Amino acid sequence: MGKLHISVSPHLHSGRSTQGIMRDVVFSLLPATAAGIALFGLSAVWVVLTCVFTAVLSEALFNFIIKKEQTVGDWSAVVTGLLLALNLPANIPLWQAVIGTVFAIVIVKCFFGGIGCNVVNPAITGRVFMLIAFGSMAQAAFPVDSTAAATPLVQLGEGTVPDLLELFLGKCGGSIGETSVLALLIGFIYLLVRKVISWHLPVVYIGTVFLFTFAVQGDLTVALAYILSGGLFLGAIFMATDYVTSPATPAGKLIFGLGAGIITVLIRLWGNYPEGVSFAILLMNILNPYIEAWTPRKVFGGKKA
Amino acid sequence: MAFSLHGVHVPHRKNTADTAAVPMAAPKTVTIPLGMHIGTPAVPAVKVGDHVDVGTLIAEQNGGISSPVHASISGTVKAITSQLQANGQKVAAIVIESDGANTPDPAIAPPTVTNREELVDAIRRSGIVGLGGAGFPTYVKFNADPEQVDELVINGAECEPYITSDSLTMTERAEDMAYALKALETYLGIKKVIIGIENNKKNAIARMKELEKEDPHVKVVTLPAVYPQGGEKVLVYHTTGKVIPAGKLPLDVGCIVCNCTTLASIGSYLKTGMPLVEKCITVDGSAVKEPKNVIVPIGTSMEEVFAFCGGFKEEPGKVLYGGPMMGVAVPDLSAPVMKNTNAILAFDQKDAAPAKETACIRCGACYNHCPFGINPSAIERAYKAGDTASMEKWGVDTCMECGCCAFVCPASRPLVQTNKLAKAALKAARAAEKEAEK
Numbered sequence: 001m002g003k004l005h006i007s008v009s010p011h012l013h014s015g016r017s018t019q020g021i022m023r024d025v026v027f028s029l030l031p032a033t034a035a036g037i038a039l040f041g042l043s044a045v046w047v048v049l050t051c052v053f054t055a056v057l058s059e060a061l062f063n064f065i066i067k068k069e070q071t072v073g074d075w076s077a078v079v080t081g082l083l084l085a086l087n088l089p090a091n092i093p094l095w096q097a098v099i100g101t102v103f104a105i106v107i108v109k110c111f112f113g114g115i116g117c118n119v120v121n122p123a124i125t126g127r128v129f130m131l132i133a134f135g136s137m138a139q140a141a142f143p144v145d146s147t148a149a150a151t152p153l154v155q156l157g158e159g160t161v162p163d164l165l166e167l168f169l170g171k172c173g174g175s176i177g178e179t180s181v182l183a184l185l186i187g188f189i190y191l192l193v194r195k196v197i198s199w200h201l202p203v204v205y206i207g208t209v210f211l212f213t214f215a216v217q218g219d220l221t222v223a224l225a226y227i228l229s230g231g232l233f234l235g236a237i238f239m240a241t242d243y244v245t246s247p248a249t250p251a252g253k254l255i256f257g258l259g260a261g262i263i264t265v266l267i268r269l270w271g272n273y274p275e276g277v278s279f280a281i282l283l284m285n286i287l288n289p290y291i292e293a294w295t296p297r298k299v300f301g302g303k304k305a
Numbered sequence: 306m307a308f309s310l311h312g313v314h315v316p317h318r319k320n321t322a323d324t325a326a327v328p329m330a331a332p333k334t335v336t337i338p339l340g341m342h343i344g345t346p347a348v349p350a351v352k353v354g355d356h357v358d359v360g361t362l363i364a365e366q367n368g369g370i371s372s373p374v375h376a377s378i379s380g381t382v383k384a385i386t387s388q389l390q391a392n393g394q395k396v397a398a399i400v401i402e403s404d405g406a407n408t409p410d411p412a413i414a415p416p417t418v419t420n421r422e423e424l425v426d427a428i429r430r431s432g433i434v435g436l437g438g439a440g441f442p443t444y445v446k447f448n449a450d451p452e453q454v455d456e457l458v459i460n461g462a463e464c465e466p467y468i469t470s471d472s473l474t475m476t477e478r479a480e481d482m483a484y485a486l487k488a489l490e491t492y493l494g495i496k497k498v499i500i501g502i503e504n505n506k507k508n509a510i511a512r513m514k515e516l517e518k519e520d521p522h523v524k525v526v527t528l529p530a531v532y533p534q535g536g537e538k539v540l541v542y543h544t545t546g547k548v549i550p551a552g553k554l555p556l557d558v559g560c561i562v563c564n565c566t567t568l569a570s571i572g573s574y575l576k577t578g579m580p581l582v583e584k585c586i587t588v589d590g591s592a593v594k595e596p597k598n599v600i601v602p603i604g605t606s607m608e609e610v611f612a613f614c615g616g617f618k619e620e621p622g623k624v625l626y627g628g629p630m631m632g633v634a635v636p637d638l639s640a641p642v643m644k645n646t647n648a649i650l651a652f653d654q655k656d657a658a659p660a661k662e663t664a665c666i667r668c669g670a671c672y673n674h675c676p677f678g679i680n681p682s683a684i685e686r687a688y689k690a691g692d693t694a695s696m697e698k699w700g701v702d703t704c705m706e707c708g709c710c711a712f713v714c715p716a717s718r719p720l721v722q723t724n725k726l727a728k729a730a731l732k733a734a735r736a737a738e739k740e741a742e743k
Binding site: 004005006007008009010011012013014016017018020021071074076114115116117243244247248249296297298299300301302303304 | 310313315316466538542548549550551552553621622623624625629630631632633634635636637652657658659660663664665666667668669670672673675676677678679680697699700702703706708711712713714715716717719721722725
């Protein structure tokens with residue numbers, strides 16, 4: 001008779017794992033990745049491969065150097081690399097993509113303790129860093145067959161309303177993975193079905209942007225064009241819902257979504273940048289600990305008397 | 306009810322459902338622990354060498370919250386030893402060697418019950434304790450002021466995977482349950498009885514619905530099969546809408562909660578006078594050859610019960626008292642079947658292998674699945690930081706250790722274990738605070 005294992009209950013597990021969740025996020029991003037490649041051509045492939053490869057390699061090297069247990073097997077570095085790539089224009093110089101990815105992984109994620117410990121979302125922060133550091137980020141790429149000269153948000157700012165169907169399908173200028181709302185929605189449904197995220201945050205975020213824009217602009221088509229443009233769907237579905245940097249409770253998610261929506265519209269309509277999604281999420285990331293403290297679940301039966 | 310409490314969908318694995326219970330012959334020896342209940346262990350009433358029959362009192366109740374213990378086989382008291390319990394405490398245990406005759410004690414006769422006091426005393430003398438697993442002496446619960454009791458909630462939820470012994474009670478021992486209910490209604494003035502059953506037990510529900518027709522006080526409530534439906538506070542909330550405040554008992558909101566097998570055992574004691582000496586338990590798990598429900602004399606070693614079920618398919622890696630969500634792992638197979646054992650499960654090496662713990666990704670699954678709204682990941686961080694105020698704030702006092710948090714955790718963190726440790730740390734901190742005030 002061998003020795004019996006002794007452990008505290010439960011002795012049964014759901015089978016969910018960090019690796020499984022991260023892999024689901026990667027799968028959910030594949031439609032947007034495919035759409036980006038179809039729209040922007042081969043250069044998009046190089047950006048995606050560069051970012052993913054750099055992300056995994058830099059995390060592995062960091063862990064090796066500081067003699068920490070290797071964590072790249074959890075697929076979270078792949079998620080960060082892929083998300084950052086989808087946030088970049090297809091014509092970005094690859095060396096810039098490498099620097100941005102190293103910044104996201106090493107400085108934003110690993111320096112703070114790795115997975116589960118980062119204070120802000122690595123991919124978003126990497127993008128904001130590149131936006132400030134490299135001028136090429138402002139020069140948007142356009143689909144191979146496109147004749148447009150400006151991104152939809154720039155057009156909207158100048159008073160032109162782009163075709164809604166083209167926006168939905170993604171036939172417009174922008175980052176690799178942000179333009180096709182259709183592809184992003186497929187990913188959203190996948191994440192909901194797999195119970196990786198809940199609907200609260202993305203729906204409230206996008207809904208707030210829609211209502212706020214409509215209230216200011218007073219036109220349904222313009223408001224719709226605003227939510228279908230830029231990085232809103234990519235940000236709201238895939239970046240704002242990052243576990244570590246967003247609230248755990250439904251109430252917290254609603255506040256986060258509301259705040260991110262308001263900041264996004266403020267920047268878009270009155271700010272210096274045409275797009276405000278990254279800044280909005282980054283700011284809400286910083287407020288997240290406070291939101292979590294304000295929105296606890298009620299403990300059943302109250303406090304012990 | 307405003308809303309349902311959160312929980313998890315566990316696999317049911319009720320492999321032994323709706324198969325008749327098989328009685329097991331008396332083993333050569335039984336080891337009967339004297340602490341099979343919550344409260345003070347019983348004190349031996351026999352000496353080594355004494356002859357005992359089935360149902361003979363072998364240990365007396367000791368104090369207000371305790372329970373008497375009876376011989377489960379006839380034979381000779383061989384030894385009074387000590388037995389290591391799951392909670393790490395050692396309690397006395399009486400070893401009886403069988404004479405092979407299995408003679409019932411001739412003194413056994415149905416108790417005379419004509420009023421409330423006699424009924425409560427009969428339940429006390431029966432040695433019946435909470436058979437759902439908790440082992441709280443049953444007579445203490447029923448010794449309540451009848452004015453205080455609004456409803457009796459019968460727990461037939463049986464939400465743990467594998468276990469089917471309670472649903473078997475409801476299908477096979479409904480008469481015993483009805484008999485006990487009649488007595489409780491007559492002498493304790495109970496006017497409302499709610500039987501809560503998870504909706505995956507069709508036969509038990511059908512049988513209890515018949516009981517509902519026969520007895521106007523009874524109401525059967527079908528509950529969704531969401532773990533931990535059978536948790537006392539969860540069941541009371543889902544059947545009556547009442548919230549039991551933290552640190553309080555069901556009686557504080559006018560409820561008595563009683564497991565269905567406990568109820569049936571009261572019924573059979575009132576009918577026959579035979580105390581609780583055997584137990585129907587589910588024997589299952591991936592390492593067991595022939596899973597089945599077995600009626601076992603209390604004190605029989607797990608080893609013999611598993612052998613009765615065809616032995617093992619392969620060497621087990623983990624053996625439990627109770628279900629996989631809240632059951633207790635045992636170090637070896639000499640552990641005896643006790644009054645409050647409802648299942649013994651043996652798992653193969655693959656199922657027993659401990660999962661690799663990884664970093665918390667703050668996904669909030671533990672928090673959002675907790676039936677009571679406790680935040681296990683925040684408690685874990687607070688525990689590591691020695692921050693007792695935060696442990697309290699995030700609700701560790703309310704934790705019933707149901708295991709939903711650890712079940713859903715994608716990082717396989719031992720959250721129940723941490724909650725237990727946090728509770729102990731908080732208790733110690735409070736004691737130290739009190740000491741300092743003196």
